[in-house]
Amino acid sequence: MPELILRLTGVDIGFAGEEALVHEINLEAYAGEVIGLNGVSGIGKTTLLRTLAGLVPPLVGELEVLGQSDLSQLPRGSIGYIPQRLGLVHHQTVGYNALMGALPRASWWQTLLSLPSGEMRQAARDAVEAVGLSEKMLDPVSLLSGGEQRRVAVARSLVQRPRLLLADECLGELDETTSEAVAVQLLSLAREHDTCIVLVDHSPARTAALCDRVLNFRRGRLVEDEPGLIRLPMLGGDN
């Protein structure tokens, strides 16, 4: 039985003092699983991811990651988060951004002196190569295209190797080829490193093709699609 990574029990999400955006979320997710979240804009997808990342507390209910309800007590680097706008350091290089994934396992003196170990540098080089950006290792992220920037964000997660990766529309606005390339890298994290991935996307076809389970936001609830309804061999666009 794979390890239980994420458990939500009766969780309401939203902002304090306002009505909950989504009610009564009950969900369990396991290592190596890829879960897709579908829904129209403004329905609470990003808020759910930010709640899972520990950035917004749940309004009610219990959230556990790796059996821990106080997420600040988790080992550093357990959670990876790729926000909608990727959260990269735009003035820095591709290599720098990839290396940031290794920061959670850096010792205090490596952090203080900015001296990453050989293993960390190699991991960053490997990740950048895996997403096909080796030739742009020293280019500032701000000079890359949107698709390349998304690949940098994935490279950072490859270096980090989190137990739970939360990706917010990380495949949106990409052409089919790039979307597929980025998705392959995400899947390799799940398959090779047993990372549980929660992926927000507004394309049902893409989530159906990519994810093991798909959940939909409907009338303030999170409803799971029946398994195996749609399985597409290749990733595609919205149609």
Place this chain on the structure above:
Amino acid sequence: MAERGPLSSTWLMLRKRPRLLTLSGLGLLAIIVAVHLQISGPSLAQGFDNLLVILAEAWPPDFSVLTNRASWANPPCNFESDVLCSPAVIGLVQTLEIAFLATLFGMVLSLPLATMAAHNLSPAWLSSAMRSLLAAFRVLPSLIWALLFVIIVGIGPLAGVLAMTLYTIGYLGKLQYEALEGVGRQPLEAARAMGLSRAQVARYFAIPEASNSLLSQLLFMFEYNVRHGSVVGLVGAGGIGWYMQYYLAPFRLYDRVLALLLVLYVTVVIIDAVSLRLRRRFIESDEQLRRPTWRGVFLPWKSD
């Protein structure tokens, strides 16, 4: 129908023209304040007469300050060349040195304080405390800091460096925390979700992301410190101001003071122009943000 008095009709006319009402109010307030400060026409006329006397004595400027050796320089000048040891060159170089050290020390000390003062990087209690501390450094202008340090460490450039450093911490710190607060939420959230410490988030995400603004502010602060470095000299804290004060107080050699002022003016104009050009490189390229480098700051033509 009763006829309106002149006051009443003036008031009605003013109410119909709000802009005129505002200007009249401001003019009236200025007159009241001037009367309170006992500023009068005769005292202004007297001042104008004095100005003409000083200008007559100052013109033409005596550029011997650029060629004559200042044997009384503090600290003493050991160069052979008289020009290099002239009051203008020594004073100017000292002013630039004071500004450089004050900007450097001020930046090194203000950046950690600014990260603690930024709302998006620190808990509310810490950012409030650090903002108060930075405000305290700004309460006194650099001239008053210089007066204090002249008393504490004596006359000379050290007092200038210390005074300008403290003022730089307060002023630059404020600019820095505002720049850090302008950093987008998403890089910081990605870093926090990873479980990174506040120091790591600031050091590796917020500061690099704000680096364009931070570098631009640093150049602006250097330029500012050169201008103010000449003022602190007037109270004995070194720099070109100290030499101006030397000519002003005992000898009233206004022609030499004017020459020093012109030398300073030309220098400040050059530094302003260079600084503006460099800062533009960081703040006006929104389309393709450049990665700032020290080479780019000091050797801008290399990366053109």
